[in-house]
Amino acid sequence: MTLPRLAFFPAPRTGELLYSVFARHARWDSAGPKATMQTLFGVPGAIASIDLPNRLSALEGRLPDGLTIDALIDGHTLAPYYCAFLPAEVRGAIRNAMRGDGGNLHLISGMAAFRLARVTRLRFCPDCLPEMVDRWGSGHWRRDHQLPSVLVCPTHGTVLRASTVDVSTGNRHGFIAATRSCCPPDAPPVTHAPSDAEGEVLLRLARASAALLDRGDVGPVDFDEVTAFYRGELRLRGLMRSRLKVDQVALGEAFAARFGTVLGRFPGLAKAGRGQGEWLATLARRQRKAAHPLEHLLMRDLLGSRERQADPCGPGPWLCRNPLADHHGQLVVNDLRIYRNRQASVAVFSCGCGYRYTRSISAAGELGRCRFKEFGPLLRPALADLVAAGATLRSVANRLGVDPKTVASLAAELSIDTTWSIRPSTRATRPLAAAASPPAKSRSTRRTKPGPRRDWRRLDDDLAERVGRAAARVRSFAPPAQVTAASLERELLGRRGWIGKRRDKLPRTIAAIDGHAEALGAFQLRRVDYSIARMVADRQPLKPWAVMRSAGVRSDMLVMIQQRIAAYDQLDAARQSA
Template sequence: MTRLAYFPAVYPGELLYSLLARYHQHTGVPSSIHTMEALYGQRLVVASLDLPGHLGALADHLPAGAGWTALRIANELTLLHYYTAFQPAAVRRHACGAMLQGQTDGLMMRLGMATFRAGRVTTLRFCASCLRQMHGEYEEYYWRRDHQLPGVLVCPDHGCPLQASAVSLTERGRHIYVPADGQTCPMSAPVVVGTQKDEVLADLQRLAVASRALLEDPGTARPLNGWTTQYRQELQRAGLAYSARRIDQRRLVERFRHHHRSVLGQLPGLMTGKHFSGDWLAAMVRKSRGAFHPLQHVLLRDFLDHQDTRAGLFGEGPWPCVNPLAQHVGKEVISTVALHRNHGHHVGVFKCDCGYVYTRSYLEGSGTAGTPRFQAYGPLLASALSDMIMCGNSLRATAKHLQLDPKTVVKLAGDLAIDTPWKRRAEVKQQGPLRPRMATNLRQRRPAKSGSRSRQPSNWPERDRQVSRQVLRAANEIRRQEPPVRVCALQIERRTWNRGWLNKRASKLPKAMRCLRAVAESVPQFQRRRIGWVIHQMDLASESLRIWRILRKAGLRSQHAELVATLLAEHLESNRKLMA
């Protein structure tokens, strides 16, 4: 294998495409085919802008003292870090390996980027101010990596709009490297952003700097659901979530649009009219089912960075652990707090690594945090509770040591299957003979008042028929209710009698109980009825009948997606027959 005798020095922030274009220009080789053969050892290599392939072969042909390995080329001269910044570690390794080996066909699709309209840059861009600096320092121009990122419309350094060069990758040959010079980068070239407002340019520059940061340091790889979890936690701290699992989508969209009001119309592929293309903002904070474009991550992270977080409700972390059994009791070792709302007020859940969990409520009226309330003890409780019982400690002494209510101690001991003397004494007390005074009182009967009517025995067969009719009437009323409510014994009793009324008289009302079993719905039956109602209501409102939307409105999880698809198909087929 023949190594190159000459290879140009790499300029700051230069793109590999630019470096190879300058090599072709410096060597003066008339044919790009010969340049490809000298660089890669083969003629038909695609001159890719963002994710080039055959980097292993290129590194093998570079001069021995150049110090450029294939991995270093991929990390420092391409856009690999940008497109894989929010991908799992396995996907990062796969993408890098594909570039080193030359298997880049369909790589964008494998990364999940091909479905986004915020796609690849096909016309090279430049900054006029940067070109003047390049010419002053190096006496030639070059293409910068950060100028070719999707969504970067202004120069991260100067804040001025980027300009579209005369180099279009879709109009030129696939195997040609075109250098930056006075002809390809004329100062009269059109700008890629349609505004000169300082406010808009400042916002675009902030996003450009954030996009460039991904090239320099993409951060630690994490699974796709890891990003969803982080965004949900930050939205919760920003007061944009009902709980750890429910996001206030309406307020999120309103505040997101207001924060990015100056740039959403300038960035390509994000909006369809006044709506987000593909509803990507809502999808990013739901259960993750795939990758999202780095530009969308940049926008959401920028939005979250500018929100007032609610973590300050309980002060700035870390927070103390109040486990009386831990050696670190009272020390600030809890680094995170989970927030949710309960009956209109915020609740913070503090979980220590020792397993102890406690909660605190934020009292909005006084602006203070409530006292810690025990929620879970963790693995330290079992051994400590057993030791205190063996030492003969009383229930109150044990409760005082554990800083719990005595009844809570008895319950925890039962959950841990620990035999306690307090429980045994309670059982003996309950099974013992009645005290003389109590027995006397129970034997005594108050004489009936004179003139009072004696209680007549109930006619249970007639009562059974009446209750059956009441059950049917209540079931029909429940079925007519909107939104749908499940027909069950509890709902029927609430409408007609008190809770538990039927079950207490089940042996005397056999016909009513058979009627109840006939009209009651199982959970799957109610889910089917509710899904059908949701589909019908959405169709009447001309809403998009997407499966995830139906699941959300019906209050179901993704495991019911197949059922929703079946009922949706039946609904569409029924509509088609009616239209025929």
């Protein structure tokens, strides 16, 4: 059915909500709500919507010259706000649904699952209303005032007031204009009076929310891009444990320090930590579904408040150093993982060809030299061809960019038969310039003043006695570290491998180390107990999956974690009863 051209349609004001434009048309029409709906949309029972109105295609060709449906959607609805962080195909589906009968519009946009409820009771600013009357002769509803993340006016910083117009109750099928009768001076505030610090945060959030309305179509955005953006920003601000793991504890602490009690004003987002929907932790992980725009704004506000740390590895992609690959020396590596190693960090670069190398990162952020870690599938055929061609060990080492001993080890691992020997040559080597000079007088290798020989038995007794204290120190580390032979050697001597190479000379020490070494299951149990104690200290709910992730253990330990939580609950109940 083709509807006649509208006899009158008010020119939308800057920042005016489309609901308000329709309300001013209804005041001019004065034929009643159903007649107005019939005139505008051809359906007398159409529902008046604040945020994402639909059936807008009924206005096509009936608006004043220069005014289009897209201009109304972009400039006078809340669609740009709700679409700001959604993929392009979802934004297109929302726009089509707004042109049509709406259908499952709130399901498409994800609004139906958001923890933060939509605004259904229109809001106004007591400072804006008289200014509107002075400028235009009447008031109107500002669209930024109707955003769920806006509690104070972005212009004046005044706490917004709740009008008497609630579209979820008795005003579903009519448009009501912003007048003094529905915006009385004694209207209740939408939130209690904030402190100066809270008011500053609320004003910052209000202005960031209003800015989303003016951005319009932000271009192609998908969940993978959002994930990569947050991961990169969190890493540059020291909030990542590795390339893929977020330091959730540090992130939660930084979030609490940044926003304090402000989140209590937004039901559903009262806490950013675990056990309260975990929206912050979810947002920092891989994006799989739509998140409320306020969650994105809070995360970006936090990231913007922290100083960027110098990125020692620089932005990717990084060089591939595989001498066997056609892309050797090109910026094709996109996989970077950083893990902690005592006082320093190690960056692991992994190329799609299978080649991996590492670079150490000192506490000062300085990069160490590149160290080969793995060649990948290109090594076996290349090494077999070189061996078959009779290449020498040193020439192959130069070809692969590693030392000869590493080449021999790689050949042995791949079960490639070679005639190479890594034993030192018996032929003496000297500089060519010295060949013509007379041979120097041979020097006896006999030690003229031999020092005292090492008393291995005494050393063995001393180290064996100290192993227990070293194990106690390792067990006292927080977060827990596994008591292993390597960790005990580091505590005893400040290095690893020295004792293991002298097993026959230090039998008591080896036996003591084996006796104090910790099995993996026992270490994981200590990690679980540590995580439970920390979550209790932070007043976080003890949920098995949350303890599992905090402890860094696998899901096959969930039953054991449930038992440990139950044991703690029983102990806590006994303490309280006592």
